[in-house]
Amino acid sequence: MAWVYLVLSLAVIFYVATAAIVGHMRHKHNILAPACAGHPEFERAFRVQQNTMEQIVVFLPMDYFFAQLVSPLWAAVLGVVWLAGRLLYRQGYMKDPAKRGPGMIITMLTTALLTLGVLAAAVIELARA
DSSP: OHHHHHHHHHHHHHHHHHHHHHHHHHHHTTOOTTOOOSSHHHHHHHHHHHHHHHHHHHHHHHHHHHHHHTOHHHHHHHHHHHHHHHHHHHHHHHHOGGGOHHHHHHHHHHHHHHHHHHHHHHHHHHHHO
16 A cells, blocks of 8 residues: 555645646746736646646545555556656646647546446445445
């Protein structure tokens, strides 16, 4: 489980980093809170952070549950794939929002696989009870 805890911690650190980048962009482009619009670079960073928040709220529990019910090793591997997808998403979105697709697909497919694995394992466990 140590690998799972490491990957989950890295996911949280990645999210915190996206929030810090938004803060940096606010300062760089003089966009005062609560404004959420302004310079395109700020808006892209803000959307990356918001989308990461939307995705991580599903990813964190599903990866943990997958580790508990299916396999800690595969939960860690899929967590690394999810993180790679998020990094690719951020890189693409910051260059050009139209290039965010591959990272988003990797992220969503990974989360879907984790969720389906948890559902299947839970159903199998219930059937055995």
